[in-house]
Amino acid sequence: MMYFKKRFIFWNKGISSVLLFVSLFYNVAFAQDNSAHNPILFADVPDLSMIRVGDTYYMSSTTMHMSPGVPIMKSKDLVNWSIVNYAYDTLANIDALNLVNGESTYGRGSWASCIRYHNGFYYVSTFAQTTNKTHIFKTKDIEKGPWETISFSPAYHDHTIFFDDDGHIYMIWGVRKLRMIELKDDLSGVKDGTERILIEDTNIPSGSNSGLGEGSQLFKVNGKYYLFNITWPRGGMRTVVIHRADKITGPWEGRLALQDLGVAQGGLIDTPDGKWFAYLFRDFGSVGRIPYLVPVKWEEDWPVIGVNGKVPETLDLPASKGLIPGIVNSDEFDPKKGEPALPLVWQWNHNPDNSLWSVTERKGFLRLKTGRIDSLFLKSRNTLTQRTFGPECSGIAKLDVSNLRDGDFAGLCALQRKFGQVGVKNVAGKKYVFMVTNKTDTPMELESFPLSQNQVYLKIECNFRDKADIARFFYSLDGKTWTVIGEPLKMEYTLMEHFMGYRFGLFNYATKKPGGFVDFDWFRVN
Known part of the structure; x- marks a missing residue:
């Protein structure tokens, strides 16, 4: 995404024609640049989880201690997004979330969510150290609700929910040692005796010199399972690691998938016309963790992320129209009849x-x-x-x-x-x-x-x-x-x-x- 300020030419004899030429060339080049640019959103939208339903994309993200929580964003082109809903108004009615009796939940609240679509229902799940619970929200209308709320203990860290073709519902979670459980059919809890270690080997290929990290997201493409995680080499950058298996129970083989700019943690998304991208994010100082899209091509049943292993600046997607009004916006505090009292950007x-x-x-x-x-x-x-x-x-x-x-x-x-x-x-x-x-x-x-x-x-x-x-x-x-x-x-x-x-x-x-x-x-x- 690029932003440019208007440039004014102050005429000076001898250089005015040169400046005019440069200005015209610059403006024409910019006008012809109709591509999307990374980062896709130059704002704090971390821990992305994304789905496509028909020609519409939905994305959930982390907003921690904020209320309402777990924003739901919508796009038709993967580039221009708008907030259309939240998974909950308030996570729980407790002192830490209410900022009473000296308690607060800064840095906690709800963390990395997972968004899924299955049999006509949308599911958004998250976990919270504040409540020590896993929370699952279910609806037929992701933009208007209402949401059915399910919760159970404990809080499964950075989990991914997966509805398999055979009707089983799995959850993978963990840091370094990844575990898997099977959920009850109504998602109200865990089936007894189903917990198992899924991936224990912490030696990641390509010499990353660190154990497997967090951020699990699981996908199934052409009958194979692909599990995305991050690793963070000591003294290095956040790195994408992918494991692949023919069966969800394994065996799993892994490879380092992307190590550039610290862009990592996310998963796969495809377009109706057959393009593939990895949606990831990057730590970018005080503005927060900002989303990137990285092209994916398939080689020998492996998703290969990036252009020659790098994150490109431009993408074969429509240009961004900016974050206003979909992600941030002005407010005159004068809602029209039928509108919410406060826009969803708040x-x-x-x-x-x-x-x-x-x-x-x-x-x-x-x-x-x-x-x-x-x-x-x-x-x-x-x-x-x-x-x-x-x-x-x-x-x-x-x-x-x-x-x-x-x-x-x-x-x-x-x-x-x-x-x-x-x-x-x-x-x-x-x-x-x-x-x-x-x-x-x-x-x-x-x-x-x-x-x-x-x-x-x-x-x-x-x-x-x-x-x-x-x-x-x-x-x-x-x-x-x-x-x-x-x-x-x-x-x-x-x-x-x-x-x-x-x-x-x-x-x-x-x-x-x-x-x-x-x-x-x-x-x-x-």
């Missing part, structure tokens, strides 16, 4: 308290109300989020802060463990614009000054180009003239704590007395 940080937000109490505004006291931003409820995206993006919000109470903080944030905030606070009845950074894990206010009006505009610009990972913070009193506030934040993707790419977030929390509220007039992404 997710709450943990389970929301639905009594404390509204888009109807003041038409055309999102109202976030406070209902308790919070001393830490990351432990406060009802922060509304959506993805940042690359290579560069901005999020802008207009706020009415008339009804903030003493001790209230409201505004716009770049959300991860090492977050940055630009917002408005009420201190003893007076309002101040502020900027806070958490880059040292101790929130520090870097700048604040009095605000003499109740309307304010806030902006965060994110630069992920070449992993620059810089966020800058701005405010405006009229929405036209912008002033930098505080300092740039060096964004950092943290694995063990939040384990997701940075998100734009709209927040409001009380530190002294609940009952205040803030009205967001709109939020716009560029």
Whole structure:
């Protein structure tokens, strides 16, 4: 995916004709480039699982502690995707997911999902360390639901569900030592006595010097079984490994399938006209884990991934139309009749308290109300989020802060463990614009000054180009003239704590007395 800014030519005698020629050549070349580009989505869409039903593709992904969870995305061409549903509104009603009693589930929640279509039903399964359960969601209408929910213990790590031709239903899971079980016909649990070690040998061909990793995804093509996993050589990069067998019980033979750019973990998808691709993802700094498509050709019944073993930049697929509005989008907070209150691009940080937000109490505004006291931003409820995206993006919000109470903080944030905030606070009845950074894990206010009006505009610009990972913070009193506030934040993707790419977030929390509220007039992404 490529993005280009308009280039303006300033005429200078002697070089104007050269510059004009170069500009015209550049623009014509770009206009003729109708191919798709990697990454397919320059945004945090990790742990992909994908199916094709007829001419329509569906993909599920990981969003951890966010609610609703397990996004379902739809495409007609493998390139242009839109969120059409979620597998669940809330995973469970427990303290860690509700952000109450000092508990949270950052870095956990639901992890790698598996999406399948079988006998007219769609199945999406996931697992959660937070609940220590495996969760399976079933529906006939993947875009509208409703979903039937099944869960059982334990949480089977990075599992793949497989409906075999003979009616048996299997699940493969594990890290390094891969195991297999058979599920009951109604998927309500495991058949007794069916657990077995599927692949125990940790010596992967081609000298990768590491054991088999995780991320199991199983496929059957022309009667043979193909199991995708990753390995991660010490000091090296994430690598695709494929095992093949004539029977699901083995014996299995494995080979290293792709080792380039760290693009790995995923599986196989084919197109109606017979093309094959591997869908994979790449760790790309603070924007998160971004999806790639890599061409596949078949040689001696093995899927061969890449072009001469490399991930190509361009693909024989239609060009991307961008992530707006399918994956990220602006919101005027004025839903039309029949539309959801909030577009599907939004997710709450943990389970929301639905009594404390509204888009109807003041038409055309999102109202976030406070209902308790919070001393830490990351432990406060009802922060509304959506993805940042690359290579560069901005999020802008207009706020009415008339009804903030003493001790209230409201505004716009770049959300991860090492977050940055630009917002408005009420201190003893007076309002101040502020900027806070958490880059040292101790929130520090870097700048604040009095605000003499109740309307304010806030902006965060994110630069992920070449992993620059810089966020800058701005405010405006009229929405036209912008002033930098505080300092740039060096964004950092943290694995063990939040384990997701940075998100734009709209927040409001009380530190002294609940009952205040803030009205967001709109939020716009560029």
